Amino acid sequence: xxxxxxxxxxIDNGVAQPASNDNKTTSIVTSNYIGLAFxxxxxxxxxMTVEMTQWDKLRYQKKTTFILEGQVSHxxxxxxxxxxxxxxxxxxxxxxxxxxxxxxxxxxxxxxGYSHVNYHDTYNPDGVWTSQAMNVQFxxx
Numbered sequence: 001x002x003x004x005x006x007x008x009x010x011i012d013n014g015v016a017q018p019a020s021n022d023n024k025t026t027s028i029v030t031s032n033y034i035g036l037a038f039x040x041x042x043x044x045x046x047x048m049t050v051e052m053t054q055w056d057k058l059r060y061q062k063k064t065t066f067i068l069e070g071q072v073s074h075x076x077x078x079x080x081x082x083x084x085x086x087x088x089x090x091x092x093x094x095x096x097x098x099x100x101x102x103x104x105x106x107x108x109x110x111x112x113g114y115s116h117v118n119y120h121d122t123y124n125p126d127g128v129w130t131s132q133a134m135n136v137q138f139x140x141x
Contacts, residue, residue: 026053033066037077038105039113039140044068044077058087064103077112079105094130096122113140 033048046068054060064081081103089095097120104114116137122130 024053024055026051028052033068037068037070037107037112038079038103040107042073042075043071045071046077058089060085070107075108077105077107079103092125094122094124094127096120111141113138115139 028049028051030047030049032045034043034045036042037044046066048064048066048068051063052060053062060083062081062083064079066077066079068077068079069075070077081101083099083101085097085099087095087097099117099119101115101117103116105112114137116135118135119133121132124130
């Protein structure tokens with residue numbers, strides 16, 4: 001269930017713009033979006049930008065923003081999402097991972113919904129999975 005990350009978009013014709021700074025790498029992709037509105041059934045289209053930052057191969061952050069227009073109502077949908085992932089290696093003790101995702105959308109400036117996922121698991125030094133905690137929230141207003 002770690003991959004419960006809810007995908008609200010598809011990317012086409014994206015253009016990556018990588019940048020690097022010491023042990024941090026950032027890539028930005030801007031692309032067109034065509035699909036269904038979050039918390040609705042209206043077809044929308046517009047632009048989406050995804051910024052991915054990774055540190056030391058153990059941590060990453062993914063920010064997603066989009067501005068879309070409803071094809072029938074011409075309403076403006078604005079969304080923002082952020083994903084944080086962190087792996088903590090503990091010599092002779094094992095490791096743990098934490099994944100957090102939050103996503104929110106407005107329609108003409110009024111909130112229409114959000115999602116939140118929080119997942120954490122722990123492994124012993126032999127790589128055996130020992131514990132897990134998970135919380136998923138999804139609400140449309």
